[in-house]
Amino acid sequence: MEHLKCCVISNNEPLDQAYWETQYKTKTTGWDLGQVSPPLQRYINTIITKNSRVLIPGCGNSYEAEYLLEHGFTNVTVIDIALTPVRALKEKFKNNPSIKIVLGDFFAHQGKYDLIIEQTFFCALPPTMRQKYVWKMHQLLAEEGILAGLLFNRTFESGPPFGGNKEEYELIFKGAFDFLKIDVSKDSIAPRANSELFIELKKNSQVVVNLYELEGITDSDCMEKLIEKLLAINGVLNVSISSNFADVLLVSKKEITTETLQEVTAYDEKYAIKKIKN
Numbered sequence: 617m618e619h620l621k622c623c624v625i626s627n628n629e630p631l632d633q634a635y636w637e638t639q640y641k642t643k644t645t646g647w648d649l650g651q652v653s654p655p656l657q658r659y660i661n662t663i664i665t666k667n668s669r670v671l672i673p674g675c676g677n678s679y680e681a682e683y684l685l686e687h688g689f690t691n692v693t694v695i696d697i698a699l700t701p702v703r704a705l706k707e708k709f710k711n712n713p714s715i716k717i718v719l720g721d722f723f724a725h726q727g728k729y730d731l732i733i734e735q736t737f738f739c740a741l742p743p744t745m746r747q748k749y750v751w752k753m754h755q756l757l758a759e760e761g762i763l764a765g766l767l768f769n770r771t772f773e774s775g776p777p778f779g780g781n782k783e784e785y786e787l788i789f790k791g792a793f794d795f796l797k798i799d800v801s802k803d804s805i806a807p808r809a810n811s812e813l814f815i816e817l818k819k820n821s822q823v824v825v826n827l828y829e830l831e832g833i834t835d836s837d838c839m840e841k842l843i844e845k846l847l848a849i850n851g852v853l854n855v856s857i858s859s860n861f862a863d864v865l866l867v868s869k870k871e872i873t874t875e876t877l878q879e880v881t882a883y884d885e886k887y888a889i890k891k892i893k894n
């Protein structure tokens with residue numbers, strides 16, 4: 617189970633740069649496979665366009681990036697918030713112009729990518745950030761861009777890693793992405809056998825994806841009622857609210873004005889909704 621329970625459990629600490637840096641400094645990096653994950657290796661082998669712009673967020677030691685470079689990819693960007701793995705990667709690839717190594721927060725990163733690779737980054741984030749993850753992925757992908765990789769198909773008592781299941785993931789990605797694949801991975805490493813989903817999601821460029829800060833919701837019943845009202849707005853395709861009721865992800869055919877959203881939420885004077893800018 618050491619590949620599953622990957623790091624010191626944090627119930628109270630923020631999962632910030634200091635937290636992750638400590639995991640690397642104390643070598644508490646049970647998530648680190650020491651090799652490219654087999655499902656991603658198989659997936660990468662199918663990609664013909666070697667100059668695709670590829671991003672690996674929360675890259676850690678990034679064996680996936682190494683594999684891409686060894687197989688002729690010429691435009692790879694990796695980003696991690698922790699200095700230790702970033703420093704190691706910079707040293708390892710110091711003479712390689714095909715890779716850009718960024719120290720920073722994925723959520724502040726700017727760029728356009730044809731492919732974003734997910735490998736134990738989603739599960740490392742607090743579940744309250746899942747709506748923000750979908751929003752950011754949609755922003756960073758170019759038209760027809762693909763998000764591919766692995767998500768856990770099981771829960772954990774506490775995290776990180778934080779798990780989930782297919783239905784949950786479908787609810788948050790719905791509308792913003794087309795599901796090309798979301799299946800139990802057949803070639804996961806033994807400790808993760810049958811507990812990972814391989815996803816291949818294509819950005820839906822026909823829709824607008826916005827994230828809003830929400831105030832005033834305190835329980836699931838109120839959340840469900842608000843979701844119902846937001847879904848009734850003409851052109852809204854999907855609404856998903858974070859587990860702490862603080863973020864609303866809204867997928868729509870066209871931009872929905874703040875005035876419309878304020879009108880719809882006005883049935884309860886405690887509610888306030890504000891668009892989060894990029």
Ligand SMILES: C[S@@+](CC[C@H](N)C(=O)[O-])C[C@H]1O[C@@H](n2cnc3c(N)ncnc32)[C@H](O)[C@@H]1O
Pocket residue numbers: 622631636637647648649673674675676677678695696697698701720721722723735736737740
């Ligand atoms: C569980 S580790 C996975 C590392 C690597 N993908 C792997 O599989 O070996 C999660 C990684 O995400 C990084 N991380 C966490 N939050 C981040 C953020 N907001 N922006 C960029 N990297 C982040 C951590 O520093 C850590 O390296």
